[in-house]
Amino acid sequence: MPASQPAEPPVPEDRAFPGTIRLHVDARDVLRRIFKVREIIPIEQPGQLVLLFPEWLPGYHAPQAPIELFAGLKIQGAGRDLAWKRHPTQVHAFYVDVPEGVREIEAEFQFLSPTDPAQGRVVVGPTLLSLQWNAVLLYPAGYFARQIAVEATLTLPDEWQAACALKEAAREAATITFETVPLDVLVDSPVFAGRYFQRLALDERAEVHLNIVADSPELLAVTPDKIAPHRALIAQTDALFGTRHFDRYEVLLALSEEIGSIGVEHHRSCEAVTVKNYFSDWDATFSRRDTVPHEFVHSWNGKYRRGADSWTPSFDQPIRNSLMWVYEGQTQYWDRVLCARSGLWTAEQAMQAIALTAATQEVRAGSRWRPMSDTTRDPIIAARAALPWASWQRSEDYYAEGSLVWLDVDTRIRELSGEARSLDDFAQRFFGTGEAGDWTTNTYDFEEVITCLNDLAPFDWRAFFLDKIEGKHEGAPLAGIERGGFRLTYRSAPSxxxxxxxxxxxxxxxxxxxxxxxxxxxxxxxxxxxxxxxxxxxxxxxxxxxxxxxxxxxxxxxxxxxxxxxxxxxxxxxxxxxxxxxxxxxxxxxxxxPHLEPVEGARPRLLEILAPRS
Ligand SMILES: [Zn+2]
Structure with missing residues (x-):
C-alpha cells in the first residue's frame, strides 16, 4: 500500500469486470435502523485494488453519497484480514493490497441510517424501509458501471413484503435474491419494503404497478375512486409520450412520518415518500399529488433521454447539469399538466398551482444577479440545505422558472402553428422516440432541443432560450400564462x-x-x-x-x-x-x-393544455 500519497483511483474503462459481485444486505435490524452488508468481490489479479463507494448519484445530480453513514469496514481474503486505507481527499475510495493467490475478497460493513432527521434522511422505520443500493455497496474502480455484474440478496424482517424494479430470481423465507444485473441498473432499482404493503396494477397490460408501504395498516385506505386518477395518469402519460421505454415500472410509494420524505426518479421505478394521510385524508392532502406524476415523467425525461453532460459512465465521475431546465423544468411542467389531465387535480387546482409558482418566481430578487443556468449548479452547491435567504440566493430555480419557460414554449408553438402543434408533439418526438421497451439511455444536447422545436414551429428558439436561461431578469417569465389566456393577479383570499x-x-x-x-x-x-x-x-x-x-x-x-x-x-x-x-x-x-384570471377575449390555451387527451 502506498505509504503517504495513494495514487489516484483508476479511471473507468468500458470493459467487462471479470466475475459477478455477490452482495448481501441484512435489513432486519429495524429497531436500530442498521443495514448489515457482506459483499464478495472476485479478484482479477493480485496487487492494489481500489474500492469505491458510489459518490455521484444521478437522481440527485450531485455528489450526495452518504459516506458519513458508512461504517465498520472489514476486508478479508483467503481467510486473512486485509488492511485498507482511505484516500485522503477522495474519501469514497478505499485502497487494499490483495496478496498473491486470493481469488475473491469479502468486505463487511454497515450502513447506519440516521436515527434523527438532524443527521440526514431517516430511511428505516419500525414497519418500513427505503433501501438505495448505492448506500450499501463498494465497487471496483476502473470499469464502467454497466460492465460490473452484481447479484444482490436482501433479508427482510419476517412478514415484510418488498417492491423493486428487479425481478426476483429466488426467495427463501425472508431472503430475496434478485436477478443479476449491471451495477448501474442495480443502483437505479431501489427497494421499498414494509409490514403494511399493498400492490395494485395501474394499467391494462399490468406493466405499471403502484406499491404502497405505510406506517400503519389504516393508511392503506385505498378505494377505487382514488386509484382511478392514478390509472388515468398512466394512460395520459402513454398518450403524451406515445412509446414506453421500460418493460415494467414500479411506483414505490411510502406513506410515512417514520422515514424522511423524498422523490427520486429511476428508469423503471420511482421513490416517493410522502404524507402519511395521502389516501386516508384524500382531500386534505391533494396538493401533494404531483410527486408521482413528476417522477413517472422522468422515466422519459431524464432517464431514457438525458442531457449529454449529465450522463456519466461511473459513480466516481462528476455529473454536469447544464440542461436541467429541460430535465427538471419540463418535467415540472408536465407534472402539473398530467395532474389535471388524469384527474389527480382539477384544471382549476392545476392553475392555482401554476399561479403560486408564477408569483413565487415573480418576487424572487435572485434572478437579478443569477441567471437560471447558474442555478443548475445548486445541487452541487447547496445539496438542498436550508438557506437563509432563498429568494435572493435562488435554489434550483430551473424547476419552477423552467416550468414557466416551457409554458411559454408550449403556447408559442400553438400560436405559431395555428394551434396545429404543441409541446405534446415535442414530447412524442423528443422523448417518445425509438423502440418501445428499449430502456438504454440516449443523450441529447442543446442543439437537438433547438432542432426539434424548429421542426415543430420555426422560430428563433436559440435566442429565446439564451435570453431565458442565460439572462438576468427582474420578475418571472409570465408570457406563457398570458398567451395561455390568463393573467397573474392577487386577491385577498387564498386559492x-x-x-x-x-x-x-x-x-x-x-x-x-x-x-x-x-x-x-x-x-x-x-x-x-x-x-x-x-x-x-x-x-x-x-x-x-x-x-x-x-x-x-x-x-x-x-x-x-x-x-x-x-x-x-x-x-x-x-x-x-x-x-x-x-x-x-x-x-x-x-x-x-396569487390567482390566475382569464383575459377577456383571449384564447384559453391553458385550459386546452390541461384538458385530458382522448
Ligand atoms: Zn425531478
Whole structure:
C-alpha cells in the first residue's frame, strides 16, 4: 500500500469486470435502523485494488453519497484480514493490497441510517424501509458501471413484503435474491419494503404497478375512486409520450412520518415518500399529488433521454447539469399538466398551482444577479440545505422558472402553428422516440432541443432560450400564462391549492403581503428579500412571540395583516437568538394571494393544455 500519497483511483474503462459481485444486505435490524452488508468481490489479479463507494448519484445530480453513514469496514481474503486505507481527499475510495493467490475478497460493513432527521434522511422505520443500493455497496474502480455484474440478496424482517424494479430470481423465507444485473441498473432499482404493503396494477397490460408501504395498516385506505386518477395518469402519460421505454415500472410509494420524505426518479421505478394521510385524508392532502406524476415523467425525461453532460459512465465521475431546465423544468411542467389531465387535480387546482409558482418566481430578487443556468449548479452547491435567504440566493430555480419557460414554449408553438402543434408533439418526438421497451439511455444536447422545436414551429428558439436561461431578469417569465389566456393577479383570499399547501406544511404563507412564511408555532421559515418583513429586520429562524400585544397564532397574524390595511399598525414581538424586541412592519396592502384570471377575449390555451387527451 502506498505509504503517504495513494495514487489516484483508476479511471473507468468500458470493459467487462471479470466475475459477478455477490452482495448481501441484512435489513432486519429495524429497531436500530442498521443495514448489515457482506459483499464478495472476485479478484482479477493480485496487487492494489481500489474500492469505491458510489459518490455521484444521478437522481440527485450531485455528489450526495452518504459516506458519513458508512461504517465498520472489514476486508478479508483467503481467510486473512486485509488492511485498507482511505484516500485522503477522495474519501469514497478505499485502497487494499490483495496478496498473491486470493481469488475473491469479502468486505463487511454497515450502513447506519440516521436515527434523527438532524443527521440526514431517516430511511428505516419500525414497519418500513427505503433501501438505495448505492448506500450499501463498494465497487471496483476502473470499469464502467454497466460492465460490473452484481447479484444482490436482501433479508427482510419476517412478514415484510418488498417492491423493486428487479425481478426476483429466488426467495427463501425472508431472503430475496434478485436477478443479476449491471451495477448501474442495480443502483437505479431501489427497494421499498414494509409490514403494511399493498400492490395494485395501474394499467391494462399490468406493466405499471403502484406499491404502497405505510406506517400503519389504516393508511392503506385505498378505494377505487382514488386509484382511478392514478390509472388515468398512466394512460395520459402513454398518450403524451406515445412509446414506453421500460418493460415494467414500479411506483414505490411510502406513506410515512417514520422515514424522511423524498422523490427520486429511476428508469423503471420511482421513490416517493410522502404524507402519511395521502389516501386516508384524500382531500386534505391533494396538493401533494404531483410527486408521482413528476417522477413517472422522468422515466422519459431524464432517464431514457438525458442531457449529454449529465450522463456519466461511473459513480466516481462528476455529473454536469447544464440542461436541467429541460430535465427538471419540463418535467415540472408536465407534472402539473398530467395532474389535471388524469384527474389527480382539477384544471382549476392545476392553475392555482401554476399561479403560486408564477408569483413565487415573480418576487424572487435572485434572478437579478443569477441567471437560471447558474442555478443548475445548486445541487452541487447547496445539496438542498436550508438557506437563509432563498429568494435572493435562488435554489434550483430551473424547476419552477423552467416550468414557466416551457409554458411559454408550449403556447408559442400553438400560436405559431395555428394551434396545429404543441409541446405534446415535442414530447412524442423528443422523448417518445425509438423502440418501445428499449430502456438504454440516449443523450441529447442543446442543439437537438433547438432542432426539434424548429421542426415543430420555426422560430428563433436559440435566442429565446439564451435570453431565458442565460439572462438576468427582474420578475418571472409570465408570457406563457398570458398567451395561455390568463393573467397573474392577487386577491385577498387564498386559492384552495394555496390553503392546502399551508395545511399540509402546517404554516402560514404571507410571502406576497408581509413577505414571510411562518410555522403555526411562530418559527419564521422564509423572509422575502427586500420585503416588508425584511425591512423590519426579520430573518429565517426568528420566533414570532406576539402580534399587536396578543400571543402569536397564525390566525392572529392573518387578522393583523387584514387590519393593517385599514390603517392599524402591525407590531410583532420577536426573538432572534437570545434577543427579544418589537418589530414594526410597515405594510398596509392587506392580504395578497396569487390567482390566475382569464383575459377577456383571449384564447384559453391553458385550459386546452390541461384538458385530458382522448
Ligand atoms: Zn425531478
Amino acid at each position: 384552495a391549492y394555496w390553503a392546502n399547501t399551508e395545511k399540509v406544511a402546517e404554516n402560514v404563507n404571507l410571502m406576497f403581503s408581509l413577505g414571510l412564511i411562518a410555522s403555526e408555532t411562530g418559527n419564521v421559515q422564509e423572509v422575502l428579500w427586500e420585503g416588508p418583513a425584511f425591512d423590519a429586520g426579520l430573518t429565517t429562524g426568528t420566533t414570532l412571540l406576539a402580534v399587536n400585544g396578543d400571543a402569536y397564532s397564525a390566525e392572529a397574524l392573518k387578522r393583523a395583516v387584514a387590519a393593517a390595511a385599514s390603517g392599524e399598525g402591525l407590531s410583532l414581538r420577536v426573538r432572534a437568538g437570545k434577543q427579544e424586541r418589537e418589530a414594526d412592519i410597515r405594510y398596509t396592502g392587506g392580504h395578497r394571494y
